[in-house]
Amino acid sequence: MxxxxxxxxxxxxxxxxxxxxxxxxxxxxxxxxxxxxxxxxxxxxxxxxxxxxxxxxxxxxxxxxxxxxxxxxxxxxxxxxxxxxxxxxxxxxxxxxxxxxxxxxxxxxxxxxxxxxxxxxxxxxxxxxxxxxxxxxxxxxxxRPAYSGSSSGGDSGPSRAQSSIGGLTYGYGAHGDHVTRIGRALVARGFGSHYAEGPGPDWSDADTLNYEAFQRSLGYSGSDADGVPGPDSLARLLGSTPGTQTYAPFPGTDWFKSSPRNPLVTAMGRRLVAEGCGCYVDGPGPQWTDADRQSYAAWQRKQGFGGADADGWPGQRTWDALQVPAV
CATH class of the missing domain: 3.90.1720 (endopeptidase fold (from Nostoc punctiforme))
Known part of the structure; x- marks a missing residue:
């Protein structure tokens, strides 16, 4: 070239x-x-x-x-x-x-x-x-073109491999809010030095290099530190390690339909406001209300959902993308 x-x-x-x-x-x-x-x-x-x-x-x-x-x-x-x-x-x-x-x-x-x-x-x-x-x-x-011979290993550049965990793709070519979530978690843990911009929803060489550094910090080496998430390292990055940010597990759609009053509802509402999806006049607060549902529907639409898939009742995929802090 x-x-x-x-x-x-x-x-x-x-x-x-x-x-x-x-x-x-x-x-x-x-x-x-x-x-x-x-x-x-x-x-x-x-x-x-x-x-x-x-x-x-x-x-x-x-x-x-x-x-x-x-x-x-x-x-x-x-x-x-x-x-x-x-x-x-x-x-x-x-x-x-x-x-x-x-x-x-x-x-x-x-x-x-x-x-x-x-x-x-x-x-x-x-x-x-x-x-x-x-x-x-x-x-x-x-x-950065993937020139012939530069797809893996050594001095030829970051790994182009992928992994699939929980139905989501990680590594080269991955796209979505879960990629941004990984990047933000890496930055929070002090492994963001390769980002000049972002992190963002498109998996880049910077994500691979930062994730590789995180894997090495856990004691991985060789092909086990290839910069591509595996189930164990991903779980340790996203909250199971003491002192790191943990996110609330999805309580289920029916839980929200029961009109709960819980601090988790407040935490969710604050995240919705932070994402520009808040439809609140007062609050958010711990009681699930129509304002919470309207706000969540705005978040679903922001994620690309429409029609019955943007009805304001939380689902697993949009909940994971929202990253509600554990309370």
Whole structure:
């Protein structure tokens, strides 16, 4: 991938963004920074790992969906795809490839298409392909392709394995509120050093590396410390270890339908308010009321449920996602 990019250093576009990259992509006479990335991937046999895109925001979303997105201050590796936002906003404006490893917060050596050779020209719609050294100021984040041979073990990068526990998937490719919950628990336990952003609902290399550090703290080693949750380590992370945050087990839907008066109802209501789902005029309080049910229905809708599945009566899945503290 890097050899293909290096071969284009010094390449100059023709009039009106006329490039070989645009002609290859089928979208000539348009800004071509991401088409160059896609072209180099195709030329080097890495199209499946890097993707084929002309629009940077779509490429970012592709990496996010695959759990291959890292924040702007993460340690960068050779071959990472770096995305820039010139105004500091959430939308990518430009893209390049990282040519040398770079520690967290350090400047980046890159190869980029559709840029300028120096700071005086357009950075996101320049006249050619150049090697650049850039500070982290404008970096939005990094896509980390799963290049051939880098899927497991040793220096090749974090594990791409998965596990399934209680019907939920953990590890590479996992998505959901349970992933965010794992990340927050790791941070609370002091194992969040690899997060530059987040934690969030898409399992990333940062989750794997942080979870690996947690596993090693428990005495695991070798393949047992691969950064992928197992039943024992997951239980110990989420509350069975003294001194850590514990969460209330789900008491059952029928318990709520019995109109309970219990401190657990207050704890639940406070979590609903914290999640922006509170429909309370007074409270929340210990007595289950219609306001609790309306608030919980808002939480169910926030989780993507609708119709009869968002009726305001708690269920196991949405309760686990809410993370109500034990009382």
């Amino acid at each position: 890097l050899a293909a990019a290096a071969a284009d250093v010094g390449y100059k576009e023709g009039p009106d963004n006329d490039t070989k990259h645009g002609r290859w992509y089928g979208l000539n006479y348009n800004p071509w920074c991401d088409m160059a990335i896609s072209y180099w991937a195709q030329q080097s046999g890495n199209a499946g790992a890097v993707g084929k895109f002309a629009y940077c925001p779509s490429h970012v979303n592709w990496f996010r969906a695959r759990g291959q997105w890292l924040g702007k201050n993460a340690a960068a590796r050779r071959g990472d795809i770096v995305f820039y936002s010139w105004d500091g906003g959430p939308v990518a404006d430009h893209v390049g490839i990282v040519a040398e490893d770079s520690g967290p917060g350090q400047s980046l050596a890159t190869i980029e298409g559709n840029t300028s050779s120096g700071n005086s020209g357009s950075q996101g719609n320049g006249d050619g392909c150049y090697r650049r050294t850039r500070p982290r100021t404008y970096v939005l984040g990094f896509g």
